[in-house]
Amino acid sequence: xxxxxxxxxxxxxxxxxxxxxxxxxxxxxxxxxxxxxxxxxxxxxxxxxxxxxxxxxxxxxxxxxxxxxxxxxxxxxxxxxxxxxxxxxx
Numbered sequence: 161x162x163x164x165x166x167x168x169x170x171x172x173x174x175x176x177x178x179x180x181x182x183x184x185x186x187x188x189x190x191x192x193x194x195x196x197x198x199x200x201x202x203x204x205x206x207x208x209x210x211x212x213x214x215x216x217x218x219x220x221x222x223x224x225x226x227x228x229x230x231x232x233x234x235x236x237x238x239x240x241x242x243x244x245x246x247x248x249x250x
Contacts, residue, residue, distance in 0.1 A: 163220050164189040166196055170213040180220075189217050190226055197233035 165180040183189050193215045201210055210230055217226035 164192070164225070165218045165222075166193060167216045167218065168200065168213055169216060170209050186225055190228070193217055193226060193228040194233050197228060197230040201230055201233065 161182040161184060163180040163182050166177045168175040168177075181189075181192060183192060197215060200213070213230045215226075215228040215230065216224050217228065219225050
């Protein structure tokens with residue numbers, strides 16, 4: 161099973177995920193990024209910088225395979241039907 165790493169970019173700061181998570185595929189990684197983004201925003205205590213933060217999901221080769229702006233998790237949560245958002249799949 162592939163391993164994906166979820167690195168959080170907040171302005172010039174980067175929080176590196178050193179362990180990653182084993183997930184079935186890129187779609188599972190996208191869903192994990194959405195859930196992580198919601199968790200980060202819920203614990204943000206109103207930090208406006210987190211609304212501009214982006215999760216960069218990398219594979220085991222350290223290639224970025226997905227960019228997920230945290231704010232997209234809010235958009236997806238508020239849009240009925242197929243999930244909205246503008247995350248970029250590579």
